[in-house]
Amino acid sequence: MSADLPDELVDVEVEADAEALDPDATTERPDDTAREQEDEETERFVIFRLGEKSFAVSVDAVKSIVKVSERTRVPRTSPAIDGIMDLRGEITAVIEPRVHFRIDADPAPFERQRIIVFDRTADKQGVGIRVDGVDGVEVFPLRQIVPDDHVEAADASHPLVNAVIRRMDDGDVTERIGLLDIKGLIKASGQDATA
Numbered sequence: 001m002s003a004d005l006p007d008e009l010v011d012v013e014v015e016a017d018a019e020a021l022d023p024d025a026t027t028e029r030p031d032d033t034a035r036e037q038e039d040e041e042t043e044r045f046v047i048f049r050l051g052e053k054s055f056a057v058s059v060d061a062v063k064s065i066v067k068v069s070e071r072t073r074v075p076r077t078s079p080a081i082d083g084i085m086d087l088r089g090e091i092t093a094v095i096e097p098r099v100h101f102r103i104d105a106d107p108a109p110f111e112r113q114r115i116i117v118f119d120r121t122a123d124k125q126g127v128g129i130r131v132d133g134v135d136g137v138e139v140f141p142l143r144q145i146v147p148d149d150h151v152e153a154a155d156a157s158h159p160l161v162n163a164v165i166r167r168m169d170d171g172d173v174t175e176r177i178g179l180l181d182i183k184g185l186i187k188a189s190g191q192d193a194t195a
Helices: 033-038 183-188
Strands: 042-050 053-057 062-069 082-086 090-095 113-119 125-130 133-141 145-147 161-169 172-180
Touching: 042 113, 042 125, 042 172, 082 125, 090 113, 113 133
Parallel strands: 053 172, 090 125
Antiparallel strands: 042 053, 042 133, 062 113, 082 090, 113 125, 145 161, 161 172
């Protein structure tokens, strides 16, 4: 509904009376569960992989996703800094998140790796993370996103994961996806502009 409606009409639902329009028509009212799912708030996430683990970041935080290109290593920087690259005329720091998550599996082949570049309007310094692959953008209901202070220890076993998205299939949890704390990752990697 439009936000321009008066407050007293915001929660009012208007349904056409199908029987009045066509007496021979039969109307089926959706059950409460279907209506609840339609009205449920959702959020979109970019799902990516580091080794065998799946992680997510909000679509709103992502500026672009690019192929891995030549990077220049900067001396005396944190081991988490993979280097810097020129991205459309903008110097972008590239973080290697494997350093923080201790991923033992070998990185994906170079041609499958991607850099997820974040939108950082506060300091205008571009920063991205190198990942093994991007699975795509998925929409999850907010009820499937569990904050770190409400999940079991096994689900949120890392300080840079601030929530867990539970991927569901027929009501059963099929996968737990760590929601990455982008600001925390940037700070831990030594790229925090306020430090």
